[in-house]
Amino acid sequence: EAQVTQNPRYLITVTGKKLTVTCSQNMNHEYMSWYRQDPGLGLRQIYYSMNVEVTDKGDVPEGYKVSRKEKRNFPLILESPSPNQTSLYFCASSLRGTNTEAFFGQGTRLTVV
Amino acid sequence: KQEVTQIPAALSVPEGENLVLNCSFTDSAIYNLQWFRQDPGKGLTSLLLIQSSQREQTSGRLNASLDKSSGRSTLYIAASQPGDSATYLCAVVRDDKIIFGKGTRLHILP
Numbered sequence: 624e625a626q627v628t629q630n631p632r633y634l635i636t637v638t639g640k641k642l643t644v645t646c647s648q649n650m651n652h653e654y655m656s657w658y659r660q661d662p663g664l665g666l667r668q669i670y671y672s673m674n675v676e677v678t679d680k681g682d683v684p685e686g687y688k689v690s691r692k693e694k695r696n697f698p699l700i701l702e703s704p705s706p707n708q709t710s711l712y713f714c715a716s717s718l719r720g721t722n723t724e725a726f727f728g729q730g731t732r733l734t735v736v
Numbered sequence: 737k738q739e740v741t742q743i744p745a746a747l748s749v750p751e752g753e754n755l756v757l758n759c760s761f762t763d764s765a766i767y768n769l770q771w772f773r774q775d776p777g778k779g780l781t782s783l784l785l786i787q788s789s790q791r792e793q794t795s796g797r798l799n800a801s802l803d804k805s806s807g808r809s810t811l812y813i814a815a816s817q818p819g820d821s822a823t824y825l826c827a828v829v830r831d832d833k834i835i836f837g838k839g840t841r842l843h844i845l846p
Contacts, residue, residue: 627779656834665838666780666825673832681833713779721829722767722787727779 625650629714629728636704636735644699644731646714652726654717655697656681657689659710660730666713672697673720704735738763740828742837750845751818757811757840759826764804771800771811772825774839780825784811816844 627648636642648655656671658681668681672691686708688700697716701708714728739762749755759769768787772780784793784800786809792801799812809826823839 654832658836663838666827666836668834671832679832682835715780721832721834724782724785725770725772725780725834726782727772729779730777 625726627714627716627726627728629712629731631731632729633732634734636733638705638735639703642701642704642733644701644712644714644733646697646699646728647695648697648716648726649695650716650718650726651694652716652718653694654720654723655691656715657687657697657699658713658715659683659708660713661710669699669712704733706735709733709735738766738828738830738835740826740835740837742824742826742840744840745838746841746843748843748845749816751816753816754812754814755816755842757813757824757826757842759809759811759837761807761809761828761835763828763830764807766804766828766830768829769800769802769809770827770829770834771798771809772827774823774825783824818844818846820844 653674657669658666660666667683670689672678712731715725717723717725770785771783786802797814823841825839827836
């Protein structure tokens with residue numbers, strides 16, 4: 624089944640403890656991206672990747688890192704999480720850039736205390 | 737800076753009615769516009785993608801239109817059903833970035 628898989632689905636962590644949220648797609652998509660969704664602010668793009676080893680900042684990249692060493696994986700790294708990074712995170716992929724249909728993961732609800 | 741606005745923020749209609757959801761954007765230089773559906777506790781599902789050169793796209797009971805010059809798109813849902821209850825999001829794309837509206841929360845009354 625074609626899908627985007629995020630792990631974990633739920634995570635509670637403490638301020639400053641490094642964490643990684645994984646994202647994997649099995650559709651051989653070139654484009655992958657991360658979003659956060661907050662009440663009243665909607666979905667905002669954090670980082671995106673056009674292909675392997677090519678990443679770029681979205682609208683809210685501060686406090687986040689990404690890497691794209693393989694086509695299928697696009698992990699989101701929080702080196703030193705803070706409470707303002709408490710949010711619902713989504714990973715998405717599309718075949719070729721943003722001009723093709725986007726497929727979203729189920730989301731990761733992160734709480735930083 | 738591109739801004740995407742969706743009106744209304746919430747909408748309740750009786751089952752069987754036809755309805756229109758609105759999306760407006762401030763910068764008409766877009767590559768495409770996409771409509772998504774989000775169910776509670778779940779990710780987004782792509783509904784329709786309209787390229788900048790197109791005027792509309794149809795899928796089943798859904799029809800989306802795009803007027804770039806006025807910065808507007810509409811999502812028309814025909815013969816609404818309780819299963820259509822969800823949040824509908826529009827997103828515009830330019831320069832490899834996707835900008836979302838805040839969505840319209842739709843409730844179809846049985």
